[in-house]
Each structure stands twice: as C-alpha cells, then as structure tokens.
Amino acid sequence: MPRIHFHQQLADLKDRLLAMAALAQQAVESAVDAYINSDLDLCQYVRKNETAINLAQREVDEMAYDLLAKEQPMAVDLRFILAVIKINGDLERIGDQAVSIARRTEELVAQNRPALPADIARMGTLAARMIRTAVLSLLDGDAQIAENVIAMDDEVDDLNRESQASLIEFIQNSPDRAAHALLAIMVARSLERISDHATNIATDVIFWIRGADLRHQASLAEAE
Amino acid sequence: MPRIHFHQQLADLKDRLLAMAALAQQAVESAVDAYINSDLDLCQYVRKNETAINLAQREVDEMAYDLLAKEQPMAVDLRFILAVIKINGDLERIGDQAVSIARRTEELVAQNRPALPADIARMGTLAARMIRTAVLSLLDGDAQIAENVIAMDDEVDDLNRESQASLIEFIQNSPDRAAHALLAIMVARSLERISDHATNIATDVIFWIRGADLRHQASLAEAE
Numbered sequence: 479m480p481r482i483h484f485h486q487q488l489a490d491l492k493d494r495l496l497a498m499a500a501l502a503q504q505a506v507e508s509a510v511d512a513y514i515n516s517d518l519d520l521c522q523y524v525r526k527n528e529t530a531i532n533l534a535q536r537e538v539d540e541m542a543y544d545l546l547a548k549e550q551p552m553a554v555d556l557r558f559i560l561a562v563i564k565i566n567g568d569l570e571r572i573g574d575q576a577v578s579i580a581r582r583t584e585e586l587v588a589q590n591r592p593a594l595p596a597d598i599a600r601m602g603t604l605a606a607r608m609i610r611t612a613v614l615s616l617l618d619g620d621a622q623i624a625e626n627v628i629a630m631d632d633e634v635d636d637l638n639r640e641s642q643a644s645l646i647e648f649i650q651n652s653p654d655r656a657a658h659a660l661l662a663i664m665v666a667r668s669l670e671r672i673s674d675h676a677t678n679i680a681t682d683v684i685f686w687i688r689g690a691d692l693r694h695q696a697s698l699a700e701a702e
Numbered sequence: 703m704p705r706i707h708f709h710q711q712l713a714d715l716k717d718r719l720l721a722m723a724a725l726a727q728q729a730v731e732s733a734v735d736a737y738i739n740s741d742l743d744l745c746q747y748v749r750k751n752e753t754a755i756n757l758a759q760r761e762v763d764e765m766a767y768d769l770l771a772k773e774q775p776m777a778v779d780l781r782f783i784l785a786v787i788k789i790n791g792d793l794e795r796i797g798d799q800a801v802s803i804a805r806r807t808e809e810l811v812a813q814n815r816p817a818l819p820a821d822i823a824r825m826g827t828l829a830a831r832m833i834r835t836a837v838l839s840l841l842d843g844d845a846q847i848a849e850n851v852i853a854m855d856d857e858v859d860d861l862n863r864e865s866q867a868s869l870i871e872f873i874q875n876s877p878d879r880a881a882h883a884l885l886a887i888m889v890a891r892s893l894e895r896i897s898d899h900a901t902n903i904a905t906d907v908i909f910w911i912r913g914a915d916l917r918h919q920a921s922l923a924e925a926e
Contacts (some may be wrong), residue, residue, distance in 0.1 A: 530743055546770065547780055549809070560787065567788065646880045653877035656870045668893070 484549050491541050495562055498534040502569040503606050505576035510602030512667055513583045514593050521580040522603040531573035531613040538566045561686040568675040582661045594662040597637045602633050610674035621687045628679035634673040640667040672679040708773050715765050719786055722758040723837040726793040729800035734826030737807045737889055738817050745804040755797035763789045792899040799892040806885045811914050819888040821861045825893040828858050832900035837839040845911045851904035858897040865890040
C-alpha cells in the first residue's frame with residue numbers, strides 16, 4: 479500500500495508541474511500578444527500570472543522535497559523528482575521573461591510607439607511550441623520528442639539574429655528611434671531566453687529518461 | 703561510522719561546488735577583461751574554461767544524486783544537497799553568460815572597434831563580488847551575507863539601465879555605430895544576468911539555512 483500511495487504522489491507532482499507549465503506557456507503567449515497589440519490589460523494579466531507562477535513554483539518544490547524526505551525514491555523516481563525540481567525552476571524563469579516582455583510593452587505604450595515588426599510573432603509561436611513540446615516529452619517520457627525541442631532552439635536563435643540585424647538597420651536609418659528599436663531587440667532576446675529554458679527542460683527530460691535507460695541496460699547486462 | 707562517511711561526502715560535495723564557483727567567477731572576470739582590452743586570447747581562455755565548468759557541473763550533479771540515492775539524508779542535509787544542485791545550475795549558466803561576453807568581444811575585434819565605455823568594468827567587478835559573496839554565504843551558512851548579495855543586485859540593475867541609456871544616446875549621435883554600441887548593451891545585459899544568477903544562489907542559501915532554522919524552531923517547540 480505505501481508504494482501505491484507514493485506513486486499517487488508522484489502522479490500528483492507531475493499534474494502540478496503540468497499546471498505550472500500551462501501557466502508559463504500562457505504567460506509567454508499573452509506577453510507576445512500584449513507586445514504586438516500594445517495591450518496594457520494583457521500586460522497586467524502577465525504580471526498577475528507571474529504571482530500565480532511563483533506560488534505554484536513553491537508548492538511544486540515543497541511537494542518534491544517532501545517526497546524526497548519522507549520516501550526513499552529509487553534511482554528512476556529519484557531522477558524524475560530531481561528533473562521536476564529543475565524544470566520547475568526553468569518554468570519560473572520563463573514567467574520572469576514574460577514579465578520582462580510585458581514591461582518593455584508598457585514602455586512602448588508610454589513612448590506612444592507601435593511595435594516594430596521584427597519576427598516577434600513567429601518567435602513567440604515557436605517559443606510557446608517549445609514549452610508545450612518539452613512538457614509533452616515529460617508527460618510521455620519520450621526522449622525523441624525532447625530532442626525535437628533542442629532542434630527547434632536553433633530556429634529561434636536564427637530568428638533572433640535576423641531580427642537584431644534588421645533592427646540595427648532600422649536604427650541606422652532612424653537614429654531618433656533607437657530607444658524604440660531597442661525595446662524590440664530586448665523582446666526578441668527574452669524570447670530567445672525562453673526557448674533556452676524550454677531547451678533546458680528538454681535536456682532534463684532526457685537526463686531523466688536516459689538515466690532510466692542506463693539503469694535498464696545495466697540490469698540487462700547483469701541478467702546476461 | 704557510516705554517518706561520518708556521509709558527512710565526509712557532504713564536505714567533498716561542498717569543496718567541489720566551491721571549485722566550480724571559482725571557475726565561474728574567473729570566467730566572468732576574464733570575459734570582462736577580454737572585452738575591455740579586446741583580448742582574443744582571453745576569449746579563448748573563457749571558452750576553454752566553459753568546457754571545464756560543464757564537466758565540473760556534471761560531476762557535482764552526479765555526486766549529489768549519488769548521495770541522495772545511497773544515503774537517506776535528513777531534512778537539513780537534504781535541503782543542502784538540493785541547494786547544491788540548484789546553485790550548480792546557476793554557476794553553469796554564469797559560465798554560459800561569460801562565453802556570451804567573449805563572443806561579443808570577438809565580434810567587436812572583428813569590427814575593429816574599441817570597447818565603448820559604459821560601466822562594464824564596474825558592473826563586472828560587482829558581478830564577480832556577488833558570486834564570491836554568495837559562495838561565502840554558502841560556505842559559512844550565513845543568511846545575512848546572502849541578504850547582502852540580494853541588495854547588491856539593485857546596484858547592478860541600476861548600472862545596466864544607466865549604461866543602456868547612455869549607449870542609446872551614443873547611437874543617436876553616431877547611428878552608423880549602432881551595431882558596435884549594441885555589443886556593449888548586450889555585454890551589460892549579460893552582466894546583469896550574471897548578477898541575477900548570483901542572487902538566485904543567495905536565495906538558495908537562504909532557503910537551505912531558513913529550512914534548517916524552521917526545523918530547529920519546530921524541535922524547540924516540541925521540546926517545550
């Protein structure tokens with residue numbers, strides 16, 4: 479019976495982390511929408527969302543610590559719980575970056591300027607997809623899906639570089655709008671960092687699964 | 703005897719983490735020196751250093767996992783080991799940011815431009831001090847020292863904002879040098895992120911100590 483209880487707690491932990499991931503993904507999508515449409519209400523929403531993310535982070539952490547303290551998880555469960563703690567940290571930082579985008583948007587509105595094109599929408603879509611895919615890889619325990627996230631990171635990096643180059647050109651043509659263009663550069667940079675966090679999550683999933691695989695291979699070798 | 707062995711392993715883990723912190727701190731100082739003096743050899747050094755940091759990170763992580771898997775650490779030791787895993791991640795990301803500064807420096811040299819003043823030297827000194835102080839707080843288990851790190855973060859944030867404002871002014875006066883100034887903006891931003899990581903480390907130290915304090919208070923309450 480106690481082991482069943484333990485596995486129920488592990489399942490609860492996973493559910494909590496998925497709820498946290500949904501908040502983080504929503505924060506990114508809302509922040510990008512807010513930026514593109516100069517929407518101050520959405521900025522406010524992103525800030526409130528961050529408070530919820532911080533609270534969720536503490537709860538997930540405490541659940542994970544309790545499990546480690548009260549049970550003696552075996553290698554594969556231990557690696558899973560440690561992966562959850564790391565992923566939790568990355569999700570919280572994704573929330574921070576979303577707030578950073580909201581803050582730039584507020585500055586943009588204060589400057590009474592429209593968002594500059596750059597590929598913010600495309601980067602935002604990709605970054606949100608990376609978070610979703612990374613979480614899916616955790617849910618399914620699928621290292622191949624996690625590898626896909628890592629591959630997507632290159633595309634975001636490329637878009638960030640291209641945006642930056644075109645925004646520098648914009649500044650050279652309209653130097654009085656340097657501050658304005660810099661906001662777009664910083665938003666693109668935040669999205670690039672968000673995709674880095676999604677990549678970290680995918681790496682942690684692989685670590686969890688490969689750890690399990692290695693353990694599995696070791697016991698197969700012993701069985702021979 | 704086994705408990706003595708366990709405490710020896712905890713001490714070893716702490717030593718390893720301190721060695722890792724020394725590498726990270728050195729990476730930041732070298733990267734800032736490289737930027738200020740356009741020194742490509744130092745850039746190369748920072749890149750090599752990162753390989754060493756990545757290796758050290760994996761070793762610290764594996765040691766921490768082994769301790770969790772083979773021993774059944776009590777609350778205070780458990781929280782310490784979990785803090786080590788998180789701090790380890792922040793140190794590794796500090797190494798990444800140092801490489802990012804080295805990369806900007808290489809672009810700067812390729813553009814054949816000198817470093818722009820901005821307060822990079824001052825920010826670098828502060829960021830390195832924050833890492834050192836955060837590690838000291840871990841070493842001494844002193845939450846007050848950790849609080850000092852968090853206070854220093856505001857100063858770096860202010861310097862970053864001031865640098866950014868003066869660099870935007872520079873761009874407005876010399877639009878053809880926008881790409882050049884943007885490198886300085888990005889280096890300042892990396893230093894700001896490094897100081898965020900040092901702040902995360904300080905927060906983890908406080909979490910470890912306060913966890914211990916709370917536990918202590920609980921057992922005092924039970925004793926009454």
